[in-house]
Amino acid sequence: MQGETDAVVEALAIGNRDQAPITGAERTLLQLVETVTRHAYRTAEADVQAVRDAGWTEEQIAEAVYVTALFAFFNRVADAFGIVNEGYRQIPPFPEETASR
Secondary structure (H helix, E strand, C coil), X not given: CCCCCHHHXXXXXXXXXXXXXXCHHHHHHHHHHHHXXXXXXXXXXXXXXXXXXXXXXXXHHHHHHHHHHHHHHHHHXXXXXXXXXXXXXXXXXXXXXXXXX
């Protein structure tokens, strides 16, 4: 997250949204982003409404969804072509992905 503190970046990099020093509104937006990332087809009107209720505008919500979708696209293209950036910090998988290995 551009412009954030190291504490925020580190907490989010390991998937620790609940312990990250961020606002409740940011936490709610990141929950929507996680839903879109992991299983976009399950995103419901109630998920988006929760983000609206947290104070985010339609434009901000749309931008969050667009950026999330673009990152998924870029990651899939890179994976498909075997593009690897050895210097990039590895982010651990979601807990249930680790359990299924």
